[in-house]
Amino acid sequence: xxxxxxxxxxxxxxxxxxxxxxxxxxxxxxxxxxxxxxxxxxxxxxxxxxxxxxxxxxxxxxxxxxxxxxxxxxxxxxxxxxxxxxxxxxxxxxxxxxxxxxxxxxxxxxxxxxxxxxxxxxxxxxxxxxxxxxxxxxxxxxxxxxxxxxxxxxxxxxxxxxxxxxxxxxxxxxxxxxxxxxxxxxxxxxxxxxxxxxxxxxxxxxxxxxxxxxxxxxxxxxxxxxxxxxxxxxxxxxxxxxxxxxxxxxxxxxxxxxxxxxxxxxxxxxxxxxxxxxxxxxxxxxxxxxxxxxxxxxxxxxxxxxxxxxxxxxxxxxxxxxxxxxxxxxxxxxxxxxxxxxxxxxxxxxxxxxxxxxxxxxxxxxxxxxxxxxxxxxxxxxxxxxxxxxxxxxxxxxxxxxxxxxxxxxxxxxxxxxxxxxxxxxxxxxxxxxxxxxxxxxxxxxxxxxxxxxxxxxxxxxxxxxxxxxxxx
Numbered sequence: 001x002x003x004x005x006x007x008x009x010x011x012x013x014x015x016x017x018x019x020x021x022x023x024x025x026x027x028x029x030x031x032x033x034x035x036x037x038x039x040x041x042x043x044x045x046x047x048x049x050x051x052x053x054x055x056x057x058x059x060x061x062x063x064x065x066x067x068x069x070x071x072x073x074x075x076x077x078x079x080x081x082x083x084x085x086x087x088x089x090x091x092x093x094x095x096x097x098x099x100x101x102x103x104x105x106x107x108x109x110x111x112x113x114x115x116x117x118x119x120x121x122x123x124x125x126x127x128x129x130x131x132x133x134x135x136x137x138x139x140x141x142x143x144x145x146x147x148x149x150x151x152x153x154x155x156x157x158x159x160x161x162x163x164x165x166x167x168x169x170x171x172x173x174x175x176x177x178x179x180x181x182x183x184x185x186x187x188x189x190x191x192x193x194x195x196x197x198x199x200x201x202x203x204x205x206x207x208x209x210x211x212x213x214x215x216x217x218x219x220x221x222x223x224x225x226x227x228x229x230x231x232x233x234x235x236x237x238x239x240x241x242x243x244x245x246x247x248x249x250x251x252x253x254x255x256x257x258x259x260x261x262x263x264x265x266x267x268x269x270x271x272x273x274x275x276x277x278x279x280x281x282x283x284x285x286x287x288x289x290x291x292x293x294x295x296x297x298x299x300x301x302x303x304x305x306x307x308x309x310x311x312x313x314x315x316x317x318x319x320x321x322x323x324x325x326x327x328x329x330x331x332x333x334x335x336x337x338x339x340x341x342x343x344x345x346x347x348x349x350x351x352x353x354x355x356x357x358x359x360x361x362x363x364x365x366x367x368x369x370x371x372x373x374x375x376x377x378x379x380x381x382x383x384x385x386x387x388x389x390x391x392x393x394x395x396x397x398x399x400x401x402x403x404x405x406x407x408x409x410x411x412x413x414x415x416x417x418x419x420x421x422x423x424x425x426x427x428x429x430x431x432x433x434x435x436x437x438x439x440x441x442x443x444x445x446x447x448x449x450x451x452x453x454x455x456x457x458x459x460x461x462x463x464x465x466x467x468x469x470x471x472x473x
Contacts (some may be wrong), residue, residue: 042075042090045219046179049201050194056094058216076102077219079131080320082260084092084289085118087139088130097148097194098206100154103127108153112140130156134264134321135287138160139168145194151187154197158184158301167198169449170218172321177218224261224318226252226327228335231312233350234296236359239454246304250329257316263288265317268297269326272312274350276326306389306396307344309351323385344447355451358386360407362443363457373433373461374417381409381425385445402443410442431461 045059060069079085092100105122107129113120116131120141130141135453138157143330144153157167168181179199187193199216201209232248239245250270254263266288270281281303297303304310313326331349333337338345344353359382371377383402387394400406402425409424414437417430431437437459444452 002074002416015226023297042077043219044076046213048092048151048183048216049194049198049214050094052193052195054130055214056097056100056197057090058092059219060093074099078320079118080260081134082262083118084319085122086122086132086134087116087118087128088132088143089126089128090137092143094145097145097188098376099145101144101146102129104129104144104146107142108142109142110157112157115140115279130261132320134172134317136320137172137321139170139179140145145185148185148187148193151193152185154183154185154194156183159331170321172317172323173174175221175223175322177221177322179203179216193440212461218320220258221322222257223322224254224256224263224316226266226316226323228253228316228337229314229327229329229333230337230339230355230372233339235455236451237358239355239451242299243359243361245358246306247296247298247306248310248352248354250312250314252314252316252327254318258318258320261273261318261320263316264319264321265462266314267316268312268314270297270303270310270312272308272310280310281312289319304354306354307346307356309348309353311350312352317432356448357451358399359451360385360402360443360445360453361399362441362453362458364439364441364455366439366459368457369461371431371461373463375431376427377429377439378430379411379439379441381405381407381441381443382439383443384408385443388447406446407412408444408446410444412440412442414438434461437461438459 003151024453029211031286038409041236042059045062047062047420048056048058050056060072060074061067073092073182073297074091075091079087090102094100103126105127106152107122110121112131115133115138115157117133118131119261120131122130130139130143132139140157142156143154145154162315165183165447166184168183171178171180178266178405181196181199182203183199185194185229201212201214210328221342228251233251236245239251250268264287265285266283268281268283269276269279275331281297283297311328313328315324315326317323327354330336338352347353363382363384365382367378367380381402385402385406386396386399389396404424407425411419411427411429413419413431415434416431417437419427421427429439438456440454440456442452442454444450
């Protein structure tokens with residue numbers, strides 16, 4: 001990268017000099033009120049390095065160096081992530097260049113707004129010049145060295161004259177939340193700009209970290225973790241409603257030690273072998289601004305098969321874009337729950353098992369369609385059932401018309417006057433006058449575990465006409 005110089009190592013004498021100059025500046029310029037909620041109220045800390053101007057501090061409390069908070073509570077903050085804002089605020093400090101602001105107006109251009117979660121320009125409160133995108137981990141926009149005037153703008157992401165892209169990002173796979181990359185201030189008019197500003201000594205083209213393992217980083221950052229995994233939680237009610245037994249509701253709870261963090265995204269993989277390679281299902285990174293969160297995994301692409309055990313893993317991203325490690329469902333892990341406790345799952349702690357076959361499809365006809373109070377109403381079953389795959393070569397997805405050997409029926413109503421079955425698959429009912437009467441039919445098959453589904457129909461029961469006999473005139 002052109003114009004880039006190697007950084008110097010921060011030696012103890014330079015630390016002493018830096019602190020001395022900083023305190024002297026605060027003492028003689030204490031009336032300048034550019035301080036903004038530094039220390040613990042800021043969530044960015046650490047040091048950046050300019051070969052031309054030296055160190056820039058992003059927080060008045062930068063251990064292990066002496067804290068200057070209370071004299072000037074400066075600091076840089078990325079807005080609360082729970083609100084999905086991510087705009088920068090505040091001030092960094094350079095003993096040689098002075099204040100570096102993220103709260104100025106009149107940035108060279110605001111086209112970077114296309115990457116911001118919240119509006120960021122001169123009209124923002126406070127004025128905004130930079131933002132962070134949790135989706136790609138990149139920082140967009142500008143900061144400004146106030147002492148440089150109009151030449152003080154620091155480009156946080158751009159392209160060199162040679163067409164090489166540069167910019168600052170946050171490492172989303174690191175719990176330390178380390179910034180990396182380069183920003184640029186040329187100040188070519190006066191020839192004394194910051195030049196390249198390095199945010200991490202591990203950046204490419206830095207010779208080594210030497211005695212100063214510096215970086216800008218989030219002051220408090222922890223990786224999220226999905227907890228309390230549950231499976232399959234695909235209830236019989238859901239299977240009946242969707243008329244598909246091949247599905248699962250895989251659940252988890254999003255957890256993060258950092259305040260204001262919520263789930264940004266998740267990824268689920270599933271396999272019929274206890275390996276993560278070549279999974280049967282890989283959702284990829286799914287944006288889901290939620291938490292706690294549960295995701296229904298359906299049979300898209302015929303992922304599932306009947307009476308089969310499946311292993312699954314989940315990882316989550318917090319609202320800063322930091323990614324958890326993979327967590328595998330395992331009932332030996334505290335908080336993990338197998339919700340159905342079906343016999344096929346016994347002694348298998350890392351799997352859930354799909355259903356044997358499709359659930360019954362209950363349906364019935366009614367005669368007459370417009371019944372009269374106290375008159376008989378005949379209902380006749382028209383339901384279907386499926387067979388277990390074993391024994392035999394039965395297809396558990398194929399439905400057959402119910403008969404006495406494979407189905408059981410239970411008829412009921414909200415307030416029928418009489419219910420008298422003629423056969424198990426039909427019944428005769430009588431009703432009082434009712435604008436909204438309802439008949440229920442529960443069909444249970446005779447396969448393994450005896451699957452059941454319920455259907456109902458709502459109708460009106462009319463009154464008989466009232467006849468009044470009058471004498472002819």
